[in-house]
Amino acid sequence: MTNANKQTIFSGVQPTGNLHLGNYLGAISQWVPMQEQYNAIFCVVDYHAITVKQDPADLNKRIVEIVRHYLASGINPKKSVIFQQSAITAHTELAWILNTVARISDLKKMTQFKDKAGKDQENVSVGLFDYPVLMAADILLYNTDAVPVGEDQKQHVELCRDLAKRFNHQFGETFKIPEVIMRKEGARIMGLDDPTKKMSKSASSPVNYIALNDTPEVAAKKIMRATTDSGTEIKYDKENKPAIANLLTIYSLLDNKTIKELEKQYIGKGYGDFKKDLAEVVKNFLVKYQEKYNSYTDEEIKTILKQGAKKIKPIAEEVLNKVKTKIGININ
Numbered sequence: 001m002t003n004a005n006k007q008t009i010f011s012g013v014q015p016t017g018n019l020h021l022g023n024y025l026g027a028i029s030q031w032v033p034m035q036e037q038y039n040a041i042f043c044v045v046d047y048h049a050i051t052v053k054q055d056p057a058d059l060n061k062r063i064v065e066i067v068r069h070y071l072a073s074g075i076n077p078k079k080s081v082i083f084q085q086s087a088i089t090a091h092t093e094l095a096w097i098l099n100t101v102a103r104i105s106d107l108k109k110m111t112q113f114k115d116k117a118g119k120d121q122e123n124v125s126v127g128l129f130d131y132p133v134l135m136a137a138d139i140l141l142y143n144t145d146a147v148p149v150g151e152d153q154k155q156h157v158e159l160c161r162d163l164a165k166r167f168n169h170q171f172g173e174t175f176k177i178p179e180v181i182m183r184k185e186g187a188r189i190m191g192l193d194d195p196t197k198k199m200s201k202s203a204s205s206p207v208n209y210i211a212l213n214d215t216p217e218v219a220a221k222k223i224m225r226a227t228t229d230s231g232t233e234i235k236y237d238k239e240n241k242p243a244i245a246n247l248l249t250i251y252s253l254l255d256n257k258t259i260k261e262l263e264k265q266y267i268g269k270g271y272g273d274f275k276k277d278l279a280e281v282v283k284n285f286l287v288k289y290q291e292k293y294n295s296y297t298d299e300e301i302k303t304i305l306k307q308g309a310k311k312i313k314p315i316a317e318e319v320l321n322k323v324k325t326k327i328g329i330n331i332n
């Protein structure tokens with residue numbers, strides 16, 4: 001399946017909660033142009049989702065929904081591979097092996113674990129703690145060159161690099177060391193209600209995020225209600241005007257205009273005009289997005305997932321087999 005002349009990218013999204021504009025702008029939309037120059041592999045990471053409690057029926061629906069989001073965003077299954085993590089058992093097998101290389105102290109440092117576990121670190125699942133090791137397995141199984149993600153995943157990719165290097169050092173050259181790729185602007189979209197915190201599907205206020213399946217009208221209202229900074233000028237200043245900087249980033253990415261162009265467009269105008277126009281941009285984006293989102297049947301999606309897994313399973317198995325040989329458990 002993979003073209004030896006092209007580099008490989010791998011990324012994934014968990015089938016949990018509602019996908020929001022942060023997921024789209026920070027991660028998925030970044031993948032779309034990359035399909036042309038890379039062997040691109042996009043995963044629905046269902047085994048990651050179950051590290052926190054899920055309703056089984058809900059989870060089942062969300063797996064299909066993530067693929068809809070990929071397709072609505074412009075991921076083309078003729079160009080890229082889309083597959084379900086649990087369909088390829090090599091992921092959990094390699095995760096187990098990497099568990100013997102990872103250290104408890106590495107995992108204790110992970111910001112996402114600390115955030116998700118909160119004060120109750122002893123009572124969350126072992127899976128939540130081990131989550132970054134499974135993510136490392138996902139990446140390393142496909143000889144991945146680069147991992148395009150939002151900023152909150154950078155630390156996990158760095159851990160993956162460390163594990164790969166440690167393994168290579170111990171057992172000889174086996175894994176390719178992947179790079180992280182992040183957008184210059186948009187790798188961390190902030191909450192609309194609080195520009196000091198990232199936009200998050202687990203935020204307590206629904207005004208925090210624009211879900212990709214919010215009605216366009218509701219989304220427009222959320223933009224109008226978004227927090228702004230003191231002053232009146234539309235100027236990109238992350239330090240002093242984090243709310244406007246965040247809205248400018250969203251505007252710029254959705255409307256394909258540079259931040260400089262937008263600043264110029266709004267000279268002499270106030271926050272009200274700016275938000276009204278951005279609300280319109282968001283509305284138009286969602287109308288088109290949702291039309292595409294709704295244009296696929298569940299059957300089509302299941303076929304895409306099955307074909308995707310079939311295409312790349314041999315790569316994962318080859319890498320896993322190499323690993324098994326290196327650690328001495330292959331008796332064939």
Ligand code: AMP
Nearest residue numbers: 014022023026027149150187188189199
């Ligand atoms: P998740 O929903 O946690 O599986 O995240 C899917 C992708 O969206 C990952 O690449 C994240 O880094 C990215 N992402 C999540 N939240 C944000 C955000 N607020 N801004 C930018 N990227 C984000």
Ligand code: TRP
Nearest residue numbers: 010011012013014045135138139
């Ligand atoms: N942990 C990532 C997130 O929450 C999802 C993920 C799992 C991932 N495996 C991956 C992303 C491999 C990139 C590569 O966003």
